Each structure stands twice: as C-alpha cells, then as structure tokens.
Amino acid sequence: MRIFQKGFNFGQDGPGNRLVYHMQGCNMRCIWCSNPEGMSSHGGKEVSPEEILDECIRSRMMFFSGGGVTFTGGEATLWHNELLQTLRLLHEHGIHTAIETNGTDKELSALLEYVDYLIMDFKHYDTEALKKYTGVGNETVKRNFEQICQSARQLHIRIPLINGINTEDPEGFAEYFSKFNTSNTAFEFLAYHEYGKGKWEEEYKVVDGFISAETLDDFKQCFSKHGLRLIIT
Numbered sequence: 001m002r003i004f005q006k007g008f009n010f011g012q013d014g015p016g017n018r019l020v021y022h023m024q025g026c027n028m029r030c031i032w033c034s035n036p037e038g039m040s041s042h043g044g045k046e047v048s049p050e051e052i053l054d055e056c057i058r059s060r061m062m063f064f065s066g067g068g069v070t071f072t073g074g075e076a077t078l079w080h081n082e083l084l085q086t087l088r089l090l091h092e093h094g095i096h097t098a099i100e101t102n103g104t105d106k107e108l109s110a111l112l113e114y115v116d117y118l119i120m121d122f123k124h125y126d127t128e129a130l131k132k133y134t135g136v137g138n139e140t141v142k143r144n145f146e147q148i149c150q151s152a153r154q155l156h157i158r159i160p161l162i163n164g165i166n167t168e169d170p171e172g173f174a175e176y177f178s179k180f181n182t183s184n185t186a187f188e189f190l191a192y193h194e195y196g197k198g199k200w201e202e203e204y205k206v207v208d209g210f211i212s213a214e215t216l217d218d219f220k221q222c223f224s225k226h227g228l229r230l231i232i233t
C-alpha cells in the first residue's frame, strides 16, 4: 500500500496523540477536498504492513492520552486487504487503531474487528446530491451506517458543512439519522475551510463555501432536538 503523508496530531483523528497515515488514492472526487494530492491512485510511498508495525512499535511512547494509529486518506479502505493485515498486526501488539473513511467500502465490516475507533464521513443524505459533488452516491455509506448502528459499536460520524452544497436542510440529515439506534454514535460538524485550495491543479469549483455561525447553530440545534449526540470541537 502507499502513503502520501504521515504525522502526529492530538485528538483530531481519534483519541489522544496519534500517528496518522494518509493513504494514497480515493474513489470520491469531492470538489472541496483538502488533500487533492491524495486522490490519484498514483504516487505516494510504498510501505508494507510490517514496516508500519515496526514504525508504530518504535513510536509507542508517543501514543499518550489513549492515542495510537489512524489510517485516513485519500481513502484508506481502497487498500482493504493490506489495511486489514496492518490493523490485525497492530491489534495483536496492543496498539490502539482508528480509521477515518468515506464509508464506501462494501466490505467495511470485515475491518471493524481490528478497529478500536471508527470515524465515518457522511457528506449528504441525498444520493443524487452526493453524486453531483463527489461522483459517488451514498447507498453503501448508508448501508454501512445502518449496519454499524445495529451492531452497537462506537461510531463517530463526521459531516463537512459546505455552503451551497449540503447546508440547506439540517432536518434532512437529522431525520435520516434518527430512524436508527444511534446510542453509540456521536456526530461532528466540520465547517468548510480552504486550507487545501492552493493544492488543486484542476479548477477549484467551490464558490462561497464558508458557512455562517447561524448555519452551524441550526445544525447543532436540529440534531440536539432529535436526540443525536454531538461532539463539540
């Protein structure tokens, strides 16, 4: 498998201090993507599961405050088999594991036995709208979400909010989520930013994507009204 970036962060992609691997390649084409260099299936540096395990064992001292390792992207699950092998090795060595995924892996559940903390993006409840802005519909994302709710495992849902793309209808999101048992699910909103805009080689198509404080507040109030638990960041 290949990675295009790695580094430590605290509490951003799972609990505690974490070594975060950004894996090369993504099946989505979100027009707001802040890591466009990770979209292509080419590039990055080849690493084996054993090399990652070695690096993580050497980094153990850094995994303080309940930290560990997170695999993100691009889309980490495109490397399903290698990722599974890596997660299993880390798990065997008692290292805390997390993945951050766009939720489109049809075999996601096979990875979860070795994932201690799961972050799944949910960009739109409407499949046509999602397809329009990312190239991929949300059928698999929804199926994964619904299965995970039934399994009662911990789940962290991350919703990027982008003006003009998915902020019109907070009720649409909340009504969908509240049909399921979300007692182990926490929801996080990520307000649009443009940190990755300068990295786009193609035309950057988001126009006026910043959201107002009122919009963010509307989402928070709407989710709270439906009994959905929020992660406050």
Ligand code: SF4
Binding pocket: 026, 027, 028, 029, 030, 032, 033, 034, 035, 036, 038, 039, 073, 074, 075, 102, 134
């Ligand atoms: S799913 Fe994530 S990595 Fe892939 S294009 Fe969208 S924002 Fe970028």
